Amino acid sequence: MHLEKPAEVLLMGPGPSPVHERVLEAMGQHTLGHLDPDFLSIMNEAVDLLRFVFETENQTTFPVSGTGSAGMEAALVNMVEPGDEVIVGVNGVFGQRMADVASRCGAEVIEVNADWGCPIDPEDIEKKLDANPGVKLVGIVHAETSTGVHQPLEDIVEMTHNHEALILVDAVTSLGGLPVEVDRRKLDIAYSGNQKCLGAPPGLAPITFGERAMEKFKQRKSKVQSWYLDLSFLTRYWGEERFYHHTAPINMIYALYEALTMIKEEGLEERYDRHRLNSGAMVAGLKALGVEPVVEDQYRLPSLITVWIPGDVDDFSVRSRLRRDDLIEIGGGLGPFKGKAWRVGLMGNGSNRTNVEKLLKALGGILNDMGHKCSVEDALFEANQLYQQQQ
Numbered sequence: 001m002h003l004e005k006p007a008e009v010l011l012m013g014p015g016p017s018p019v020h021e022r023v024l025e026a027m028g029q030h031t032l033g034h035l036d037p038d039f040l041s042i043m044n045e046a047v048d049l050l051r052f053v054f055e056t057e058n059q060t061t062f063p064v065s066g067t068g069s070a071g072m073e074a075a076l077v078n079m080v081e082p083g084d085e086v087i088v089g090v091n092g093v094f095g096q097r098m099a100d101v102a103s104r105c106g107a108e109v110i111e112v113n114a115d116w117g118c119p120i121d122p123e124d125i126e127k128k129l130d131a132n133p134g135v136k137l138v139g140i141v142h143a144e145t146s147t148g149v150h151q152p153l154e155d156i157v158e159m160t161h162n163h164e165a166l167i168l169v170d171a172v173t174s175l176g177g178l179p180v181e182v183d184r185r186k187l188d189i190a191y192s193g194n195q196k197c198l199g200a201p202p203g204l205a206p207i208t209f210g211e212r213a214m215e216k217f218k219q220r221k222s223k224v225q226s227w228y229l230d231l232s233f234l235t236r237y238w239g240e241e242r243f244y245h246h247t248a249p250i251n252m253i254y255a256l257y258e259a260l261t262m263i264k265e266e267g268l269e270e271r272y273d274r275h276r277l278n279s280g281a282m283v284a285g286l287k288a289l290g291v292e293p294v295v296e297d298q299y300r301l302p303s304l305i306t307v308w309i310p311g312d313v314d315d316f317s318v319r320s321r322l323r324r325d326d327l328i329e330i331g332g333g334l335g336p337f338k339g340k341a342w343r344v345g346l347m348g349n350g351s352n353r354t355n356v357e358k359l360l361k362a363l364g365g366i367l368n369d370m371g372h373k374c375s376v377e378d379a380l381f382e383a384n385q386l387y388q389q390q391q
Ligand SMILES: *Cc1c(COP(=O)(O)O)cnc(C)c1O
Pocket: 015, 067, 068, 069, 070, 072, 094, 141, 143, 144, 145, 146, 170, 171, 172, 173, 193, 196, 202
């Protein structure tokens, strides 16, 4: 018996994103021991590459074994002690998840809400900070994958620091797709995930802790509730000592290494520009198909576009046909967006002109078949306009 070769589905949903052959090949290399000297140098280089994409000098930077949610859990379980007051911005599924994880760590969670499809208003955070001077940490999602909102960070970081609290940023759908800039923005903790804009398969959650965060960690009075995610062990393995804690997922680290190397080869600015250009073209094309974006221009993510499903077609039938006939996956809506919005991902390797045109053609064809009349030609023309402007 062998694994049947999985179909080559073009991943244009909310993640995972398409994985480059180079990364798959790296992942298929011979497994080394987790304390093998050759593997230790791979770890060192992988961590340097992570510092490069996070744009940080933080010593405590490494990939958590587990998916993006493990990064979220690692950040909170180490930073929060029972009884700590924590503010969390909630304007979608991932902010809600962060609030849930924080409360499981024993935090007194103070939610700051915004409507789905809108960013959190920094003034609302400031009001809660003023009303709760003991707040220790503010958690915010940089790229809310459930809604497609790009959260501006600057004001929130400044307010948080003025109140002597730490800022924790979920950069799962931003790292590698738009600037996270940990040091320049003075983010205290940020985590991400392999399978969005970094372009590796799911399985690791890069994370970074700055000095202020490590200071809070050192002053903890209670033991970290999670043995697996306890920073004091993890830093001993990822640091000089190479102290065995758990077996690192060796081949996943090969994959991340290769994906990060590809990012370095491309260049950060070039990569951000590419994400911006392709999402601009995609939005122009989708609009021409009569498929309107949910989020206004200013706050729209380049890596994930949410669009309203035209009223004359059925959500599931369209997505099923895309998958079956065109081998393309896009995402459905979550929560209040279920059945109302689609989520189109242009992440990592997936963000390119070929994919933009493929989806516009395939989706346009299906929409026409299902009674939503539109012109694929117009859509391709509008997308092309953006590519022309760029040249
Ligand atoms: C995908 C995602 C997560 C969770 O990552 P998993 O890899 O699914 O565990 C967390 N936050 C955001 C913003 C995400 O997009």
